[in-house]
Each structure stands twice: as C-alpha cells, then as structure tokens.
Amino acid sequence: MFKSIKITMGIVIAISMCALAIAVFVINKVEHNALMKQVVESNTSAISNSLASQLSVLADTGSDNVDRYELIFKSVREHNYLISATLYDTNYKAITSVALRKESDYGSAIPSSPRDIPYGVTLHSNDVITTHNLVGTSTYPLGHVVIHADAKAAIPEQSARTLVRQFFLILVIGLLCVGICLLVTHRLITPLFELKRFTQDLFETKDYALRSSISSQNEFGQLGSNINSLLDTIEVELLINFEQKQTLFDQQETMARLANYDSLTGLPNRQYVLDNLRLELARAKRNDDDIMLLFFDLDGFKGINDSLGHETGDLILIEVADRVQRLLRNDDLFARLGGDEFIVLPDREVNDYAAEQLAIRLLSAFDEPFEMQGLSLTVGISVGVAKASDANFELSDLMSNADLAMYRSKARGRGSYTLFTPDMVESHKRKLQIANGIEQGLREDEFIVYYQVKVDNYGHVIGAEALIRWQHPEFGLVMPNEFIPIAEQGGKITAITQWIIKRVCIDLPDIKHWAPQNFKVSVNLSGHDLRNAQLFDYIYNTLNVYDVNPENMEFEVTESAYLENFQLSNKFFRRMSNMGCSIALDDFGTGYSSLSYLTQITIDTLKVDRQFVMELQTSERSRLVTGAIIDLAKRLSLTVCAEGIETYEQWDYLRQHGCDNVQGFMFSKPVPLKTLLSLAPFYDEKQFKS
Secondary structure, eight states: OTTSHHHHHHHHHHHHHHHHHHHHHHHHHHHHHHHHHHHHHHHHHHHHHHHHHHHHHHHHTTOOOHHHHHHHHHGGGGOTTEEEEEEEOTTOOEEEEEESSOGGGGGGGSOSSGGGSOSEEEEEGGGEEEEEEEEEOSSSEEEEEEEEEESGGGOOHHHHHHHHHHHHHHHHHHHHHHHHHHHHHHHHHHHHHHHHHHHHHHHHHOOTTOOOOOOOSSHHHHHHHHHHHHHHHHHHHHHHHHHHHHHHHHHHHHHHHHHHBOTTTOOBOHHHHHHHHHHHHHHHHHHTOOOEEEEEEETTHHHHHHHHOHHHHHHHHHHHHHHHHHHSOTTSEEEEEETTEEEEEOOSOOSHHHHHHHHHHHHHTTSSOEEETTEEEOOOEEEEEEEGGGGTTOHHHHHHHHHHHHHHHHHTTSSOEEEOOTHHHHHHHHHHHHHHHHHHHHHTTOEEEEEEEEEETTSBEEEEEEEEEEEETTTEEEOHHHHHHHHHHTTOHHHHHHHHHHHHHHHHHHHHHHSOTTOEEEEEEOHHHHTOTTHHHHHHHHHHHTTOOGGGEEEEEEHHHHHHTHHHHHHHHHHHHHHTOEEEEEEETSSSOOGGGGGTSOOSEEEEOHHHHHTTTTOHHHHHHHHHHHHHHHHTTOEEEEEOOOSHHHHHHHHHTTOOEEESTTTOOOEEHHHHHHSOSBOOHHHHHO
16 A cells, blocks of 8 residues: 555644644643633632722721621622632631532642632642632731632533534535545656656666656756666667677677688688587497598698798688689588698598599699789699598598608698508607607617718819718618608708717818818718807817818808808808808709809808709700709809719710719718728719720
8 A cells, every 4th residue: 555655644634733733732721721711810800809999898888797798709609610619718617608519529729728828819729729818908808708710610511512512613625625635645746746757767678768848947847867878888888788798799700710710711610620520430330431531732832932922821721722622522621720730521432442533633723823923823732631531530530640641742742632541650669769860860870971982073083071870779761752851851961960070070080181182071961050149159169179171161041941041151161161161052053043143152152953963954944954054054154063973974964064063873872981081082984985
C-alpha cells in the first residue's frame, strides 16, 4: 500500500490534518475552560461584592433583620456553580448561609475556618474559587461575606454543545483541507508520475533517444531537464562506446590476423599452420589416415635480397604466394613459415604419385621469370615432401623430415624435389655428429691440409692451394663440401680457417725447400671470416710467430663472399695487401654483381671458375666469356688463374689466350704434404701430349 507516494502522502496529510483538528479542539477546550474559570472567578467576585454592598446598605439603614439577609442571599441560588454563600459577623459567627452543594465533597479544598480565608478572590485545588469580602468598612466592619464556587460546574450544557459543534466544524474544515491538500499534491506530483512512467518506458525499450516532455518550471521540470541532459550524455557515450567497441572488434580481428597470417603475403603464418597441423595429425592418427606435407624455399633468394634490396625480395615473395595459390585448391593449406620458406598441406589423396605431381607443378610454376622493377629474374625452388606416417604423426618429426628432404633437393643442385625416406634421418644424424665434432677435431688435429699445385704456362709449379680434409674417427675421410657448410651454419668456420692458416705456416718451411722461389700458398676465406674483426690480427701474429714471409701467402675469397661484405672486405684486404699478402678473387663471373666493383676492390689475381673451363671445348659462349674475363683482367693488370684443368686442350687454349696460371687434376689432385714433397716441381708438356 505504501509503495505509492501518492497514497503515502494522502495518509500523512489526513493524519496530520486530523491531528491538527484534534489539537485545535483540545486547545480550544482548554482555552474555553480557562476562560470559564476567569468568568466564574469574575462572576463570583462580582456576586461577593454585590452581596457585601447590599448588606452594607442594609446595615446603614439600621436594619439587622435576619430574614432580610436571607432574602438577599436567596438571589445566590440563581448561580448553580456556587457551592455556598455565608454571612459572618465580625467574630466570624455565621449569621446566614446558602448551600447549593455539599462542602464536604470538596474536602480540604474549602478551608475549615473562615478566619483562614484571605480577603479577595482565592483559587483552591479542584478548581474551587473562594471570595472573602468585608461588609462595611475596614474602620467600621459589619461582617464578612464568604462565597465558595465550583469552576467546573460553571460549564453549562450549552457550552458543551458549543464545543461539540466546534468539533464537527473543525472536522469538516479538516477534511476539506485534506481534500484540498490531496488535490494540490496530486497536481504537484503528477510530473513525478510522468517521470516515473517515462523512466519505466526507457528501461523497457532501452531507447535512449526518448526525451521527457515535462516543461514546468518547478523542481520536477528541472529534474526532467536534468534527465534529458543525462540521456543526451548517455546517448553520446553509447555512440562513443559503440565506435570504441567497433574499433576493438577491428583491432581484435587485426590482432588475430597478425597472429595467424603473414602481413606481407596474406598467407597463414607459422603459428597458424602448426596449430592446424597438430589437429590434422591427431585426426589422421585417430582415423588411420595419412597427411602429406610439402616444404620449399627459394633458391638464391639471399643473393637477390643482398644485390637488389629487400624491397625487390618482398615483391618476389608476394608473387611467389600468388603463383602457388593459383595452383592449389581451396581446401589446400598454403602458408609462409618465415623468410623464403613456405609449406603446402594438400587436402587430397596421400601417395607418392600425387606428391610428385604436385611438386612438379610447383617447380613448373617458377619456370617463368619474375618481372620486377624492369628486371627479369629467374627464381627456382627446392621442394621437400614428407608424410605423417613416416614421422609417427609427430609434428616436430614431420617438419624435420620435410626440411631434410628439401635440403637434400638443394644438395642435388636445387630446382628439384625430394621425397623423404628414413635413411635421410641417418644422414641428418651424421650432420649433427659432424657439427658437434668439429671443435674436438680441431683440438685433436683430426684435420689434414691437402695441397693442389698451381702451374704457370711453362709447367713450373709456382704455388699451391691449401684444401682441408677431415680424418674423422668414425666416418673416415670427410670432404670439405660436407663439413664446411655445416661449420658455416654453426659459426665454427673461422676456427677452421685459423687452424688452416696455422697449419700452412707450420708446413711452409718444408714447402719452401721443395718449391722454387716466389712460391705462394693460397688459403680460402669465407664470408664469415671477413666479418670477423679479429682475423687480421690472428694472421699477422701467426705469420710473426712462425716467421713466415707474407709474400708467400695468398688469400682467396669468392666473388659472392666479397660482395656480401663489400666494405669490410675492402678494408680487410687493403690491410692484407699492405702487409705483403696476395689476394685472389675466386669463382669470378658466377655472381649477380656488375663489373663496376672491380675498380673499387684490392686484388692481385682473378680466378676463372671451373664451369667455364669445363665447357671450353663444347660451348662457344663459355669460350667467349673466358676470353672476356682474361682480357678484362689483363686490362686491369691482374694475374689470371684458371681452375679445373683436366685436359691438355684446355690448358693449351688458356695459354694461347693469355691465362697466366692453371690448376687442376691434369697436374695433380689435392694431396697431403708428404705426397706433395715427393712430386717434381715441374711438368713437361710432352708428357701430356703423349
């Protein structure tokens, strides 16, 4: 019932008005009684004074008739509120008395002796009023008039009816006031109920575009205006929150895409494909199915990045993604693992034939060159294929198997595909053993330096190239083309280079006794060596320790290694040249560089790569390129050395076109120091003609 403020206010107003009416009635009654007391007191005093005056007049006439006194006192009976009226003589002996009520009913309220009553009007307890007047004068007193009156008895019935009428009048007026108050209150709080209905509608509809229509100027109107202002703010905040929420959704999508997709190519990234592969492997193992995985990367991509810049490399990666996607079906998973490595998870029948066909299509997709920024670039790929069943459905083993197969493709000459076989795992274990055994091999002197002689145009031995071999305690003689790439990947190539330099310095005294004057031993340096800031100091200190003449040392570096570290290479070889060592540029003509760098580098010898020499008798282009290289070197005042000589015709052709030095199996294969010292330091061309 009290949930409604209107009912509550009505009840409060009604109770308040009733309480007010009752209070007014009570106060009126109290005031009326007090007024009646005053009237009784005044009337009683007047009656007493009147009686005293009449009695004084009667005494002045010389009459002392008691009957006449009684006659005067009879008039007192008209006043029904009087208790008694008594005339006393001067000795307080009662002469006459009129009793309307029993004085004994009032007890101690009426003094027992008139002598104890003071002159004038006295109010006793129980609303008893006593008057004491002197008859005559104080000089000649004639007697005393004592009147006792009951103030309570003075309230007539008429007065009681008046009070009843007043009560009903007050009640009617109170009820009228209650009605007026309720009406006024209803009108005043009507806007409040409108606000209540408005807020209820707002809560139910959630439509914050609603506005309160209250336009009064009182507090409710101000409250409605404040609510409208609050709704304006809420609407603005909701709009902002909606925009921010949309932004968060967009950012969440962007973050999910960044987390699962490659930002450059738009392909799924490594994390995405690994998560999906785990699920697919679990499903395949549970259903006794198989999964085929193709792993490939780009051949020579690092050279493109280094020579043409990463921007061109990125464009190639995007084109690679487009080409491969056009080959695949919608259900095939194609992802970029990172760098130039990609993975394909075909959703089709898993067998060797299907794998080979897909690998062939992938290779064919790269037959067409890439047209990038005015350049036509041919980029191949090496593909490795592995099946989940061969990896026992283990993700890491499957990825490792596909990677092993891909690197087997690269070892076979790139631009090819390889299906994983279990024996590749053994090969991989061999690589791991080789990688882990290099440091121990250096400490235990398991490595051996082999020397391949260099011959001038007259057959005289004028130098040798130091080539390293590894007499492995388990694998036997390991060739450098196997352990050098492993050492480069493991960051151990510089330690091998330092070991070779030290070994050559130890062998040089024996070689100088065998060889003619101006004999040079060539040592190969890798790109990793050129980036080692301490290598020059090591070479300088080692030559000093073993008292080696720098002019007997020559350092060879491939064209690609030189250009990958151009600034460092220039600085390093300039210092080496100033020290007296010779510098040879190996594999010239096989890189992607222009010839302008030849005017900026410090070298003494230009070495013609074996691939040109091997095709001298079969390829006109090889002969033209070889002749151009020799001519270019002569114009730059460089010595020319050709490697890979296997026939007399090749040697004769090179001599006729100005080549200064040669080396190859025709003269000698790489041999240990002991075998080298047993060879003759001169070759007669007659022995080759025969």
